[in-house]
Amino acid sequence: MKIVLIGASGFVGSAILKEALDRGHEVTAIVRDPEKLQPHAKLHSRKGDVYNVDDVARLVAGHDAVISAFNPGWGNPDIYNLQVKGTQAIIDGVKRAGVKRLLFVGGAGSLEVKPGIQALDLPGFPAEYKQGALATREALNMLRKESGLDWSFLSPSADLSPGPRTGKFRLGKDQMLVDTNGTSRISTQDYAMAMIDEVERPTHVRQRFTVWGIEARRIGDMPIRGAQIPRVVIVGGGFGGLYAAKGLSNKAVAVTLIDRKNHHTFQPLLYQVALGVLSPGEIASSLRRILQPARNLHTILGEVVGIDLAARNVQLNDGAAVAYDYLILAAGARHAYFGHDEWEADAPGLKTIEDAVEIRSRLLLAFERAERKAQLTGRHEPLSFAVIGGGPTGVELAGAIADLARLALAKDFKAIDTMQARVRLYEGASRILGAYSDDSSRKAAEQLEQLGVEVCTDSLVRAVEPGRIKVRDEWIATDVTIWATGVAPSPLAKTVGVATDRSGRVPIEQDLSLPGHREVFVIGDMAALVDANGRSVPGLAAAALQQGQQAACNILNDLQGRPREPFRYVDRGSMATIGHHRAVAEFGRWHLSGIPAWLLWSVVHVFLLIGFRNRITVMLQWIWAYVTRKGSSPLITDFQRTEAKRAFPATRRP
Numbered sequence: 162m163k164i165v166l167i168g169a170s171g172f173v174g175s176a177i178l179k180e181a182l183d184r185g186h187e188v189t190a191i192v193r194d195p196e197k198l199q200p201h202a203k204l205h206s207r208k209g210d211v212y213n214v215d216d217v218a219r220l221v222a223g224h225d226a227v228i229s230a231f232n233p234g235w236g237n238p239d240i241y242n243l244q245v246k247g248t249q250a251i252i253d254g255v256k257r258a259g260v261k262r263l264l265f266v267g268g269a270g271s272l273e274v275k276p277g278i279q280a281l282d283l284p285g286f287p288a289e290y291k292q293g294a295l296a297t298r299e300a301l302n303m304l305r306k307e308s309g310l311d312w313s314f315l316s317p318s319a320d321l322s323p324g325p326r327t328g329k330f331r332l333g334k335d336q337m338l339v340d341t342n343g344t345s346r347i348s349t350q351d352y353a354m355a356m357i358d359e360v361e362r363p364t365h366v367r368q369r370f371t372v373w374g375i376e377a378r379r380i381g382d383m384p385i386r387g388a389q390i391p392r393v394v395i396v397g398g399g400f401g402g403l404y405a406a407k408g409l410s411n412k413a414v415a416v417t418l419i420d421r422k423n424h425h426t427f428q429p430l431l432y433q434v435a436l437g438v439l440s441p442g443e444i445a446s447s448l449r450r451i452l453q454p455a456r457n458l459h460t461i462l463g464e465v466v467g468i469d470l471a472a473r474n475v476q477l478n479d480g481a482a483v484a485y486d487y488l489i490l491a492a493g494a495r496h497a498y499f500g501h502d503e504w505e506a507d508a509p510g511l512k513t514i515e516d517a518v519e520i521r522s523r524l525l526l527a528f529e530r531a532e533r534k535a536q537l538t539g540r541h542e543p544l545s546f547a548v549i550g551g552g553p554t555g556v557e558l559a560g561a562i563a564d565l566a567r568l569a570l571a572k573d574f575k576a577i578d579t580m581q582a583r584v585r586l587y588e589g590a591s592r593i594l595g596a597y598s599d600d601s602s603r604k605a606a607e608q609l610e611q612l613g614v615e616v617c618t619d620s621l622v623r624a625v626e627p628g629r630i631k632v633r634d635e636w637i638a639t640d641v642t643i644w645a646t647g648v649a650p651s652p653l654a655k656t657v658g659v660a661t662d663r664s665g666r667v668p669i670e671q672d673l674s675l676p677g678h679r680e681v682f683v684i685g686d687m688a689a690l691v692d693a694n695g696r697s698v699p700g701l702a703a704a705a706l707q708q709g710q711q712a713a714c715n716i717l718n719d720l721q722g723r724p725r726e727p728f729r730y731v732d733r734g735s736m737a738t739i740g741h742h743r744a745v746a747e748f749g750r751w752h753l754s755g756i757p758a759w760l761l762w763s764v765v766h767v768f769l770l771i772g773f774r775n776r777i778t779v780m781l782q783w784i785w786a787y788v789t790r791k792g793s794s795p796l797i798t799d800f801q802r803t804e805a806k807r808a809f810p811a812t813r814r815p
Contacts, residue, residue: 164360165220165227165260167191167211167251170198173266173321173349174230178204180326180353184361191220211247217254226262226360227255235293235390235413236720244296248303256309263304264359267316269345270294271301272337272371280319280337289413290390301369313359314369317352322415323484324348330355330374338373347374390415393716394475394485396465396653398425398448401685401705401712402491408713410455413720417483419461419475423448426514428702432554434517436524436561437569441514465492468656470678487680487716490667491709492651494686494700496644504625508644511554520643522797524562527640528570528579529797535576544582547630547639549622550646551588551595553737556605558645559586560740563612568741584614587632589621589646594745596699597735601745604754608743648700650687657681662689671727673712682715684708693727704730736762 164181168174169190178198181188187203195206210216211231221227229251233243248265255263270281271294280286281294304312319337330351331338339345355372359365391414395402398420409416427444434441452458461483467476468490474482496510509519527544535541544566548559566582573579586593586609592602593609593616606616617632624631629638650665657675659667666689667675673688675681685705690698698704708728715725734748736758744758753761 162226162360163187163189163224165189165191165224166230167209167217167227168230168232168266169206170194171230171232173317173352176349176353177228177230177266177356180350180357181360184357186357186360189220189224191217212250214250214253214257217251218257221255221260222258224260226264227251227260228264228266228356228360230266232266232293235290236722238722241292241296241299244293245299245303248296248300252303252307252310256307261309261311262360262363263310263312264356265300265304265312265314266356267301267314267369268294268297269316269319269321269337269371271298271369272316272319273335274337287413305367311363311366313363313365313367315352315356315359315365316369316371318347318371318373319345321347321349321352324350324374326350326354327374328354330372333371333373335369335371338371345373347372391486391716391720392417392484393487393489394419394483395489395491396420396475397491397493397651397685398422398460399428399491399493399685399705400702401493401709402489403448403451404706404709405489405491405682405684405713406452406458406709408710409716410452410458412457412717414457414487414716416458417461417485418448418452418458419463419465419477419483420448421462421464422513423460423462424514425451428512431511431514431517432557432561434514435511435520435558436565437521438561441518445514465653468653470658470681473680485680487682487719489682489684489709489712490653490657490687491685491705492653492687494648494650497647497649498644499647501625504644507627508549508625508630508642510644511558512648520641523641524565525797528574528577530640531577532574541577544579545637545639546582546584547637547642548584548586549625549630549642549644551586551590551593551616551618552645553594553735555586555588555645556593556609556737556739558643559584559614560609560612560738560743563609563614564740567613580613584612585617585637586614587617587620587622587630589619591618593618594737597737597745597747598752601747601752601754605737605739605745608739608745608754612740612743648686654683654687657683664689672715672725673708673728674715674725682712684712690728693729696730698728698730703733707731736765738762 164186166188169178170192182201189205191207191209195208198206207220209220231247233240271279274280301314337345351374393414393416395405395418403425406418424445424447430444433439448460463477465475466478474484476482498504531541531544546562548555563584566579570579594602594605609616620632622630622632629636654661654667667683668689669683671693673682686700692698711728718725736746738744742756742759744762746753746758746761
């Protein structure tokens with residue numbers, strides 16, 4: 162058959178085009194941009210104006226059937242008027258050309274959910290889709306008035322999503338079809354099968370009918386209302402990804418968040434898990450539970466290993482592909498060892514809960530080894546801990562380790578004096594907290610020294626080996642070494658086809674999009690950006706959070722026909738805690754230190770924690786730790802016990 166397909170490059174039209182060509186039909190595709198269609202022996206691509214009756218008549222003349230998948234775009238603010246205008250022009254053009262058979266891609270909103278009650282008339286019908294649904298209902302009313310056409314109007318299920326071509330679907334009339342769980346779903350591929358079946362074997366002439374997938378399985382998309390809803394895939398459940406998802410909550414998009422973990426980790430408090438002050442569950446929350454209130458937000462547990470910008474999908478490590486219309490890359494970063502990745506085994510960093518538990522086990526094991534040796538031999542050398550890196554993480558770790566030895570464990574061990582432990586903080590620059598003011602840097606160093614921490618500036622670590630590190634030209638013995646300097650963006654940064662900077666980050670546009678790909682946003686540690694205010698955006702949780710919100714805002718701006726907004730980073734201050742009740746904080750010209758800064762730090766971090774329960778438990782645990790000077794979780798886990806057995810004999814000194 163010779164078929165005309167209007168809107169062949171769209172969400173539904175592309176599936177219908179493939180189905181028609183696969184069945185051997187000759188298709189004339191009317192699209193805005195014919196060059197976007199892949200060449201095919203039986204495909205004739207034509208550019209046409211669907212609002213021009215003469216243009217439509219000229220292009221459809223001499224064909225057996227016309228299928229209209231025309232849609233001016235769900236995000237178009239004038240969708241109702243444009244849809245109605247285009248529908249009338251198509252009807253008039255087909256009639257003028259003398260073609261009798263006309264089929265329309267309809268909408269689900271006009272299907273009845275109860276006798277006499279259509280879905281779009283329900284109070285809860287999403288406002289974002291209302292005008293588009295009203296327009297497709299009006300198109301159906303217009304067709305019903307036509308006596309000179311053999312028309313058919315195919316309404317999809319409520320959820321029209323990409324999926325496999327199963328051929329397992331059921332047809333109905335004016336009522337929405339659902340399964341026993343109330344789900345109404347069809348894949349675009351099965352919808353296309355039903356449409357071409359109707360072209361080949363007309364059974365619903367001058368009727369509206371609907372199709373429901375009996376065994377449809379979604380790929381990438383989750384339940385959405387109506388067809389052609391944009392699919393947003395977010396890679397990474399950190400601050401950037403999570404706040405991007407929240408910004409799209411209950412909007413006219415279908416959001417899928419993909420992460421290797423099933424939880425969001427509040428990274429600023431990871432060091433407290435590493436020191437046994439808090440347990441992992443107190444700083445982590447289930448992604449599914451965080452996103453559960455919004456019906457359009459869903460999660461996939463998996464690892465993204467590749468991005469196909471041309472096909473617009475991301476590949477998972479199990480071979481699955483997840484399609485997108487918009488992509489937000491927020492995959493974060495890992496530790497950078499400056500070309501010496503072999504150091505990681507002896508100097509772990511702190512980015513995940515697993516890292517924190519590993520560090521906690523190593524610290525506690527050091528005390529256990531010393532206690533064991535003292536009990537068996539009557540002697541032991543003072544413990545030595547090294548923290549490499551004088552940024553906020555290094556400062557917080559060094560202060561917390563000193564508190565662990567001086568306060569939390571002081572009464573737990575009988576054969577050793579934990580207060581004799583030496584804690585050294587190594588920084589290659591001339592001062593710690595290099596991003597802070599000289600005043601805050603100096604006060605932080607003073608507070609660390611009050612805790613007994615040796616602050617070693619201008620001390621570049623040149624090598625790391627089991628039981629020792631090399632500073633300048635001197636080897637220094639350590640029982641535990643912790644890496645707190647340098648980060649490397651996710652390896653995904655190298656898969657987006659843009660040259661990265663020296664740090665491995667992706668240079669992005671002012672609106673946070675990837676150069677040449679406005680549908681892809683890169684945020685957080687993966688992104689390199691000088692914002693609209695002319696300042697370099699730091700790799701901080703606060704910046705990632707703001708970028709996630711802005712990326713979501715710009716996607717909604719696209720859908721609503723508004724211009725995108727450039728990102729402007731708002732610096733809300735910097736804080737670093739130092740031990741039991743000390744900290745430094747900066748808010749513009751205001752600088753705080755000591756107990757006032759620590760109290761402010763505590764309030765801010767409790768407020769930012771995800772989940773009411775987490776806020777309460779962390780606050781209570783801090784009160785307990787402040788009064789008793791003990792943590793909640795001084796445990797060496799079962800998983801680490803194997804490592805403990807291996808490490809127990811490791812008493813070698815240089």
